[in-house]
Amino acid sequence: MAVRLDKMQASYSGNIEIGIANFDVENGEVLTIGGLVDGHREAVIAATPTDVTLDKILLAASPEIVYEKEKHNILDFVNKKGEKIRLYHHAVGNTVTVTDNLIDGTSVKGQYLIPVNGSSKLKAVADLSDNTRFAAKVLEKVRIYGEPATRYKVEKH
DSSP: OOEEEEEOSOSSSSSEEEEEOSSOBOTTOEEEEEEEOTTOSSEEEEEOOSOTTTOOOEEEOOOOOOOGGGTOOGGGOOBOTTSEEEEEEOOTTOEEEEEGGGEESOOOTTSEEEOOTTOSSEEEESSSTTOOSOEEEEEEEEEETTEEEEEEEEEEO
């Protein structure tokens, strides 16, 4: 549903990729680079992870432009299949808040979020025994846009 970039190494320029996915992507989902897009000089294929022990995990967070005439609100925003998506590289220490619908399971303060092969959602886990390349620690449970959300800090990328 929604994402808030609390503290990112590159918020407007720098460590950002332009991705194109063959499925709809909500802001706050996590993806990886699946190769280059034919016919696009700088676009990459935005894909779900296939090997979370090796894959670099990126965060989908495009500007949430919702046109008033469509009678939608910011929670209705989706990056449509085949359209460009802004993908952020994570850095250790970055903090991000995502609505809880973008997390598989129930996040708990002090526990962790990790990627899962074949999924664009982070999974809530009690410890880091899964040996994933990316991991984030749950800092707090909050609300954004009135929805339950989780604020996390990147521990490893």
